[in-house]
Amino acid sequence: xxxxxxxxxxxxxxxxxxxxxxxxxxxxxxxxxxxxxxxxxxxxxxxxxxxxxxxxxxxxxxxxxxxxxxxxxxxxxxxxxxxxxxxxxxxxxxxxxxxxxxxxxxxxxxxxxxxxxxxxxxxxxxxxxxxxxxxxxxxxxxxxxxxxxxxxxxxxxxxxxxxxxxxxxxxxxxxxxxxxxxxxxxxxxxxxxxxxxxxxxxxxxxxxxxxxxxxxxxxxxxxxxxxxxxxxxxxxxxxxxxxxxxxxxxxxxxxxxxxxxxxxxxxxxxxxxxxxxxxxxxxxxxxxxxxxxxxxxxxxxxxxxxxxxxxxxxxxxxxxxxxxxxxxxxxxxxxxxxxxxxxxxxxxxxxxxxxxxxxxxx
Numbered sequence: 001x002x003x004x005x006x007x008x009x010x011x012x013x014x015x016x017x018x019x020x021x022x023x024x025x026x027x028x029x030x031x032x033x034x035x036x037x038x039x040x041x042x043x044x045x046x047x048x049x050x051x052x053x054x055x056x057x058x059x060x061x062x063x064x065x066x067x068x069x070x071x072x073x074x075x076x077x078x079x080x081x082x083x084x085x086x087x088x089x090x091x092x093x094x095x096x097x098x099x100x101x102x103x104x105x106x107x108x109x110x111x112x113x114x115x116x117x118x119x120x121x122x123x124x125x126x127x128x129x130x131x132x133x134x135x136x137x138x139x140x141x142x143x144x145x146x147x148x149x150x151x152x153x154x155x156x157x158x159x160x161x162x163x164x165x166x167x168x169x170x171x172x173x174x175x176x177x178x179x180x181x182x183x184x185x186x187x188x189x190x191x192x193x194x195x196x197x198x199x200x201x202x203x204x205x206x207x208x209x210x211x212x213x214x215x216x217x218x219x220x221x222x223x224x225x226x227x228x229x230x231x232x233x234x235x236x237x238x239x240x241x242x243x244x245x246x247x248x249x250x251x252x253x254x255x256x257x258x259x260x261x262x263x264x265x266x267x268x269x270x271x272x273x274x275x276x277x278x279x280x281x282x283x284x285x286x287x288x289x290x291x292x293x294x295x296x297x298x299x300x301x302x303x304x305x306x307x308x309x310x311x312x313x314x315x316x317x318x319x320x321x322x323x324x325x326x327x328x329x330x331x332x333x334x335x336x337x338x339x340x341x342x343x344x345x346x347x348x349x350x351x352x353x354x355x356x357x358x359x360x361x362x
Contacts, residue, residue, distance in 0.1 A: 031136075032113070032132050032136065033111065033112035033113050034062040034063055034064070034110065034111040034112060034113070035059060035063040035064075035111045035113045035114075035115050035128070035132075035198075036063070036064050036065075036066055036106075036109030036110055036111030036113070036114055036115065037055055037059065037063070037064070037065045037066065037115040037116075037117060038066050038068065038102055038105035038106055038109055038114055038115065038116055039051070039052075039055075039065065039066070039067050039068065039105070039116075039117060039118075039119050040068040040070055040096075040097075040098050040101025040102050040104075040105060040119070041067060041068065041069055041070065041072060041076050041077075041101075041119040042069075042070040042071070042072050042095055042097075042101075042119075043072045043073055043074050043076070044072070044074075044076065044119040044120055045072070045074040045075070045076040045079055046074075047119055047120040047245065048067075048076055048079070048080060048119055049083075050122050051117070051118075051119055051120065051121060051122060051123075052065065052067070052080065052084055052087060054122050054123045054124075055117065055123050055128075056084075056086075056087075057125075058123060058125070058126075058127060058128040058129070059128065063111065064088055064109070064110060064111060065086075065087045065088065066087075066088045066090060066105045066108055066109050067080055067087050067088065067089050067090065067105075068090045068092065068101040068102070068104055068105040069089060069090065069091045069092060070092055070094075070095040070096055070097065070100075070101045071091075071092055071093060071094050071095045077089045077090075077091045088108070090104060090105060090108050092104060096212060096215070097212075097214070097215030097216040098194065098210075098215070098216040098217075098219065099210045099211060099212050099213070099214040099215055099216060099219040100210075100212035100215065102116065102194065102209075102210050102219075103209045103210045103211075103212050104212075106204060106209050106210070107209070111201070112200070112201050113132070113135075113198055113199070113200065113201065114198070114199040114200075114201060114204070115128065115131070115197075115198050115199075116194050116195070116196065116197045116198075116199065117146075117195070117196050117242060118148075118194075118195045118196070118242075118244060120244060120245040121148060121195060121196060121242040121243065121244040121245075122151070122242055122243045122244075123196075123241075123242045124241045124242060124243065126239065126240075127146060127196075127240045127241060127242055128198075128240070130146070130237045130238075130239035130240035130241075131144045131146055131196075131197075131198035131237050131240040132144075132198060133186075133237070134186040134235050134236070134237035134240070135198050135200070135235065135237075137186065137235075138186065138188075138233060138235045140231075140232070140233045141188075141200075141232065141233040141234055141235045142199060142200050142202070142203030142206075142207075142227050142232035142233065142234065143191065143192040143197050143198065143199045143200070143203065143224075143227065143232070143234045143235075144186070144192065144197065144198045144234070144235050144236075144237045144240070145160060145161035145162075145173075145189060145191070145192035145193055145196065145197050145234060145235070145236050145237065146160075146192075146196035146197060146198075146237055146240035146241060146242060147159070147160045147174075147179070147182065147196070147236075147237075147238060147240060147241045147242075148160075148193065148195050148196050148241075148242055148243075148244040149179060149241055149242070149243050149244065150243070150244065150246060150359055150360070151243045151244055151245045151246075153359055154179070154241075154243050155178060155179050155180075156176060156177070156178060156179065156359055157172075157174045157175060157176065157177045157178075157179060157182065158172065158175065158244050158246055158359075159172035159173065159174075159175065159193045159195060159196075159244075160172070160173045160174040160177075160182065160189075160193075160236055160238070161173040161174075161189040161190065161191060161192050161193055161234065161236050162189070162190055162191040162192065162193055162220055162221050162224050163189070163190055163341055164190050164191075164221065164224075164225075164339055164340060164341065165284075165340070165341045165342070165343050165344065166280075166281045166284045166285075166340045166341065166342060166343045167281070167284040167285055167287065167288040167343035167344075168265060168268075168269045168273075168281065168284070168285040168288060169265070169288065169343075169349070170218055170221035170224075170265070170268060171352070172193065173189060173190075173193075173236070175352065175355070175356070176355050176356070176359060179241070182236075182238040183236070183238050184238065185238070186235045186236060186237050186238065187235065187236050187238075188233055188234065188235055188236075189234050189235065189236045190224055190228070190234065190339045191220065191221065191223070191224020191225070191227065191228070191234045192220065192224065192234050193220050194210070194219060194220035194223075195220075195242075195244060196240065196242050196244075197220075198237075203227060203232055206230055206232070207223070207226040207227050207229075207230050207232070207328075208226065209223075210222075210223055211223075211267075214260075214264050214267065215260060216257075216260055217257065217260045217261050217264050218260075218261065218264040218265060218267075218268055219264070221268050222264075222267070222268045222271065222272060225268065225271075225272035225273075226272065226325060228331060228335075228336055228339065229272065229274075229325065229326070229328070229329045229330070229331055229336070230328060230329070230330055230331065231330050231331045231335075246356075246359075246360055253353075255301070255302075255303035256303070258301060258303040258304050258307065259303040259304075259306050259307040259310070260307060261307060262292070262303070262304050262305070262306070262307025262308045262310075262311070263307035263308065263310045263311045264307075264311075265307075265308075265311075266308055266311035266312070266318075267311055267314070267318060269285060270311075270315070270318040270319065270321075270322055271318060271321050271322050271325055272322075272325060274326060274329060274333060274336065275326075276333055277333065277336060277337060277340065281340065284343040287343075287346075288343070289308065291346060292304055292305075292308075293305050293308070
């Protein structure tokens with residue numbers, strides 16, 4: 001029997017079955033290439049049966065699921081092997097985080113399309129088809145982003161892709177928006193979130209996979225930038241939805257997450273922003289980091305500063321990576337600049353944190 005808990009009771013109350021293992025045929029099964037769903041996991045066995053069951057119901061016989069077990073202590077890989085033998089399990093000897101686990105899964109996957117979904121997300125019916133239809137209709141797009149909603153507030157958006165601001169902040173698109181207010185049709189966005197996305201293998205062959213050294217957080221923003229630099233687009237598939245237990249693994253506001261966010265933020269900025277755009281954005285970037293460091297001191301949260309210092313120590317290596325990435329840029333500065341959103345007023349980050357806390361508390 002699968003492990004039981006609040007996740008299963010909650011989903012039962014909203015009428016979502018976690019016991020269906022039948023595959024729902026898609027009108028696009030014959031037309032689309034094979035999909036490899038790649039799911040990195042770490043100590044999330046309590047969520048996996050529901051996640052995998054919902055996903056299996058939407059895939060065809062030519063598709064596959066690759067579960068990457070990041071050395072979980074809860075023996076997630078062994079459980080899946082025993083109870084869901086059609087799922088390919090890749091067990092890693094150490095925890096490589098979301099970035100490293102996803103990169104390892106993509107390297108092992110066989111499909112021409114790569115479906116990414118968090119281990120604590122439950123794909124709603126029609127999710128996979130909606131992702132494919134949006135991507136298929138946009139030949140110049142390398143990725144289609146789905147909509148993650150809050151598991152206890154499915155009427156509210158947790159993420160609908162990645163947006164990037166002039167102060168160097170990459171954040172969730174449409175966070176807190178009512179689902180009914182989303183666009184009715186697919187629209188172009190800056191990039192797809194790693195929590196729910198469909199990627200073309202050609203994209204990854206061109207720009208590279210997720211950067212394993214990021215471990216977790218902002219690796220999708222880094223990939224989105226590298227894709228944009230090479231002229232690849234991204235689209236939002238508003239009909240592709242999954243209910244998500246927000247920060248179930250990383251822990252919202254934990255020192256570990258704060259450190260990686262601070263470090264990876266500077267990694268993305270140094271690696272990915274072309275020189276003219278970086279110079280134009282630098283005042284807003286420095287102002288944001290000055291406020292962040294001040295907040296770190298006043299709130300006694302040293303991890304915020306520690307992550308940034310870690311990135312500064314890496315600067316020689318980051319500059320070498322920057323030269324390699326920027327040397328392959330084909331997109332014009334104008335095309336890239338239109339995705340840089342104005343920096344919000346000071347305090348907006350704190351208001352966003354309060355909004356998120358309110359949504360998670362209900």
